[in-house]
Amino acid sequence: MLSNMIFIILATNLLISSFVMISTKRVIDSALSMLIALLSIAGIYATLQSSFMFITQIIIYAGAILSLVIFIIMFLNIKDKNLPHEPHKTRDMILTSLVVFPITAVLIYFIKLSDFSNLNEKTTSSIGKVGLELYQNYVLPFELISILLLISLVGSITLARKEKDV
Amino acid sequence: MFKNYLILSILLFSLGLIGAVSRRNIIIIYMSIELMLNAVSIMLVSYSSFYNTNTGVVLSIMVTAIAAAEAALFMALFVTLYRKKKSLDTSLFNSLKDTNATK
Numbered sequence: 001m002l003s004n005m006i007f008i009i010l011a012t013n014l015l016i017s018s019f020v021m022i023s024t025k026r027v028i029d030s031a032l033s034m035l036i037a038l039l040s041i042a043g044i045y046a047t048l049q050s051s052f053m054f055i056t057q058i059i060i061y062a063g064a065i066l067s068l069v070i071f072i073i074m075f076l077n078i079k080d081k082n083l084p085h086e087p088h089k090t091r092d093m094i095l096t097s098l099v100v101f102p103i104t105a106v107l108i109y110f111i112k113l114s115d116f117s118n119l120n121e122k123t124t125s126s127i128g129k130v131g132l133e134l135y136q137n138y139v140l141p142f143e144l145i146s147i148l149l150l151i152s153l154v155g156s157i158t159l160a161r162k163e164k165d166v
Numbered sequence: 167m168f169k170n171y172l173i174l175s176i177l178l179f180s181l182g183l184i185g186a187v188s189r190r191n192i193i194i195i196y197m198s199i200e201l202m203l204n205a206v207s208i209m210l211v212s213y214s215s216f217y218n219t220n221t222g223v224v225l226s227i228m229v230t231a232i233a234a235a236e237a238a239l240f241m242a243l244f245v246t247l248y249r250k251k252k253s254l255d256t257s258l259f260n261s262l263k264d265t266n267a268t269k
Contacts, residue, residue, distance in 0.1 A: 004167070007167075007170065011170070011174050014174070014178065015174075015177060015178070015181070018178060018181045018182070018201055019181060021185070021194070021197060021198075021201070022181060022182075022184060022185030022188075022189065022194065022198055022201075023185075027191065027193045027194065027254070030191075030193070030194050030197060031193075031197070034197050034200070034201075037201065037204075038204070041204050041207075041208060044171075044174070044208060045208075045211055048171070048211055048212055048215040049215060050211050050214070050215055050223055052223060052227075053207070053211050053223055053226055053227075056227065056230055057230075060230055060234060061200075061204075061230070061233075064234065064237075065200070065233065065234060065237045068237060068238075068241055069193070069196075069197070069237070069241070072193075072241050072244055072245065073193065075245075076244070076245070076248050078248075078254065082248075082252060082253050082254060083191065083253075083254060083255075084190040084191050084253065084254060084255030084256070084257070084258075085255070086189070086190055086191075089188070089189070092188040092189075093184060093188045093189075095188075096183075096184045096187045096188040097180075097184050100180050100183050100184055100187075101180075103180075104176055104177065104180045107176050108173055108176060111169050111172050111173060111176070112169065116168050116169065116216075119168055119216050119217070122215050122216060123215065123218045125214065125215065125220055125223055129220050130220050130223050130224065130227075132220075133220040133221065133223075133224050134224050134227070137221075137224075138224050138228075141228060142228075145228060145231045145232065145235075148231075148232065148235050149231065149234065149235050151235075152235035152236070152238045152239050153238060155238075155239055155242070156238040156239050156241065156242035157242075159239070159242035159243065159246055160241075160242035160245045160246060
């Protein structure tokens with residue numbers, strides 16, 4: 001019962017903050033509400049008793065990626081005149097949600113119909129089991145991801161370097 | 167209970183999709199893409215938790231790692247584009263457009 005309540009609070013928090021994120025004009029407001037959304041997602045991982053994803057979400061998303069975004073926003077020193085001029089923002093968002101709504105409604109309808117009666121209870125996934133799964137069955141993707149991270153590191157340095165005047 | 171997690175994930179994905187399609191600010195588009203990746207991660211982790219397996223958590227770790235790589239490249243792209251155009255408007259980023267084709 002208590003975990004149900006916690007889930008509802010976190011889900012409401014998450015949906016409201018993500019709506020604020022996609023609808024504000026200033027970028028820094030959007031980034032800060034995304035921080036709230038990411039922390040709520042970390043709480044949802046905690047209600048799923050998945051401790052490793054809880055830690056990963058806080059360290060990587062809220063700690064690394066979002067601080068990078070906020071650093072870039074402050075570094076670029078974005079004024080209001082540099083923001084895009086969006087006079088029809090509300091109309092565009094309503095029209096897009098009219099397109100997206102049927103897909104969402106159909107998916108939710110099918111989830112309501114489907115039968116998940118053979119479910120287990122929620123189980124704690126310990127870090128040790130996740131590590132064994134990662135190194136026993138998914139070694140090749142894991143190593144490929146390390147190469148991908150190296151390539152993106154080199155690529156982002158090359159891309160952001162100041163070009164010499166031709 | 168399990169259905170609630172799936173419905174939450176679908177709603178979050180739809181919000182991210184609306185943000186990515188309807189906005190013109192490139193940083194907000196990037197953050198909407200991150201929101202969609204997070205929605206997929208919630209679904210994977212909830213399957214993994216209710217079906218008593220660890221595969222979903224492993225896949226979700228990979229999604230997180232790819233999102234980190236993507237974040238680095240997006241930041242470099244923001245800096246480059248902002249230096250050239252002095253704006254975050256995606257409709258101004260048309261450097262590859264063929265100006266002779268419309269004539």
